[in-house]
Amino acid sequence: MKKKKANNTTPPITDTITKSNKRPRRACQLQPKPEPEPEPEPETTFTIGDIEDFKFRVEEVTEIRTSLLTWYDINKRDLPWRRISEGEANTDDEIDRKAYAVWVSEIMLQQTRVQTVIDYFNKWMVKWPTVHHLAQASIEEVNEMWAGLGYYRRARFLLEGAKMVVEEGGKFPRSVNDLRRVKGIGEYTAGAIASIAFKEAVPVVDGNVIRVIARLKTISANPKDKTTIKSIWRLAGQLVDGHRPGDFNQAVMELGATLCTPSTPNCSSCPVSSQCSALLKTKNDPSALVTDYPTKVAKVKQRHDYSAVTVVEIIENEQGKVNTSDSGSKFLIVKRPEEGLLAGLWEFPSVSLNEKDDLVTRRRAVDDFLKNSFGLNINRSSSIVSRDEVGEYVHIFTHIRLKMYIELLVLRSQDLHRKKNKGLMSFKYVDSETLATMGLSTGVRKAYNMVQKFRQNKSSPISR
Numbered sequence: 072m073k074k075k076k077a078n079n080t081t082p083p084i085t086d087t088i089t090k091s092n093k094r095p096r097r098a099c100q101l102q103p104k105p106e107p108e109p110e111p112e113p114e115t116t117f118t119i120g121d122i123e124d125f126k127f128r129v130e131e132v133t134e135i136r137t138s139l140l141t142w143y144d145i146n147k148r149d150l151p152w153r154r155i156s157e158g159e160a161n162t163d164d165e166i167d168r169k170a171y172a173v174w175v176s177e178i179m180l181q182q183t184r185v186q187t188v189i190d191y192f193n194k195w196m197v198k199w200p201t202v203h204h205l206a207q208a209s210i211e212e213v214n215e216m217w218a219g220l221g222y223y224r225r226a227r228f229l230l231e232g233a234k235m236v237v238e239e240g241g242k243f244p245r246s247v248n249d250l251r252r253v254k255g256i257g258e259y260t261a262g263a264i265a266s267i268a269f270k271e272a273v274p275v276v277d278g279n280v281i282r283v284i285a286r287l288k289t290i291s292a293n294p295k296d297k298t299t300i301k302s303i304w305r306l307a308g309q310l311v312d313g314h315r316p317g318d319f320n321q322a323v324m325e326l327g328a329t330l331c332t333p334s335t336p337n338c339s340s341c342p343v344s345s346q347c348s349a350l351l352k353t354k355n356d357p358s359a360l361v362t363d364y365p366t367k368v369a370k371v372k373q374r375h376d377y378s379a380v381t382v383v384e385i386i387e388n389e390q391g392k393v394n395t396s397d398s399g400s401k402f403l404i405v406k407r408p409e410e411g412l413l414a415g416l417w418e419f420p421s422v423s424l425n426e427k428d429d430l431v432t433r434r435r436a437v438d439d440f441l442k443n444s445f446g447l448n449i450n451r452s453s454s455i456v457s458r459d460e461v462g463e464y465v466h467i468f469t470h471i472r473l474k475m476y477i478e479l480l481v482l483r484s485q486d487l488h489r490k491k492n493k494g495l496m497s498f499k500y501v502d503s504e505t506l507a508t509m510g511l512s513t514g515v516r517k518a519y520n521m522v523q524k525f526r527q528n529k530s531s532p533i534s535r
């Protein structure tokens with residue numbers, strides 16, 4: 072059987088499927104953003120024309136604003152970014168600090184739970200209290216601070232956006248339209264900053280707002296459909312309170328997060344239950360449920376991927392030191408491409424696998440990759456100290472279920488030839504102290520922790 076070779080070049084952004092329905096093996100396989108599978112068309116009870124005709128009556132708007140703001144004033148959660156955004160702001164700098172706090176918190180909150188974000192936000196604001204401080208940071212520092220939050224593109228955009236704001240005078244643009252020109256600030260974030268920090272009467276729409284409005288108006292159209300989202304933006308714009316736009320927007324989101332939840336809404340405690348069409352419908356039709364709104368959309372099927380992750384440790388000795396002034400072990404780490412999943416983060420060398428690849432095939436692929444990419448020809452040297460299978464770890468991304476086979480390969484520096492880094496693929500050798508402080512993704516950190524644990528438990532070396 073012909074041997075498969077590890078691809079030793081920086082992998083392309085897009086993925087391909089071979090005729091045998093197997094992906095070709097390559098290094099750093101994770102970076103392609105998977106194309107979501109087309110979602111099934113939902114059954115809707117409204118045509119496009121119908122949903123575009125929806126609107127709140129004037130008296131409904133007044134009642135909803137009053138009820139929601141009263142409820143919010145009493146029930147809002149005490150969150151660190153709210154303490155900043157609700158504080159006194161008499162100068163431009165103080166208003167900018169509000170905008171900055173809203174921006175950082177909103178970006179962190181995307182795809183992440185509030186409880187998780189609190190700690191990250193507090194540490195972030197101590198390290199970079201203003202947009203000017205953040206603009207001075209390096210991407211390594213930002214990734215380090217972000218490590219564990221996931222979706223690292225968000226961190227990079229925060230940094231790039233901060234640099235842009237500072238380069239253009241150091242003040243946040245004061246309107247939703249101008250805010251949208253800042254790198255990484257989209258329609259939602261611009262609306263949040265403009266309404267909360269600058270009191271511009273503009274709406275925001277996230278998953279919570281879509282759910283609340285869909286229930287208030289019994290909109291059963293596909294909530295992911297562009298036409299639906301556009302209509303919800305329009306309806307949210309009708310509702311937003313002109314005097315307290317930031318509080319109102321936060322009130323709708325707070326309602327969706329705490330009472331009008333996806334599967335167990337607490338309608339008996341809801342401040343807008345009298346204006347809720349979905350609740351009214353359940354009273355007239357016993358078979359109806361408020362959770363029928365909005366329509367549930369089938370989840371995108373997860374792709375199953377497999378990779379071999381090799382923690383390569385090089386032990387120093389007097390005869391063959393690595394190219395640094397440190398003594399002690401060094402670990403080989405590789406930088407991921409600047410675009411795609413986990414862009415720009417450092418990781419241990421990894422190659423993609425096919426589902427049925429056994430240990431022999433995996434190691435052959437790893438050996439090819441180490442040789443072709445880093446000049447580590449371990450088969451032709453007496454440099455191997457030990458090579459151990461450490462274990463398996465499954466990491467879940469939004470659309471990918473990645474199974475990693477982790478091994479520890481310890482090499483002696485003596486007689487080991489290594490390529491110099493010529494920029495085609497960025498890599499370096501770092502000691503364990505450096506590794507401990509780097510911004511590594513959760514998957515990479517987990518692999519390293521497994522190796523550490525394995526070492527502690529290892530009673531006798533397993534030879535290759």
Ligand code: SF4
Nearest residue numbers: 331338341344347361
């Ligand atoms: S009454 Fe129930 S379904 Fe309607 S908005 Fe309130 S919590 Fe949501």
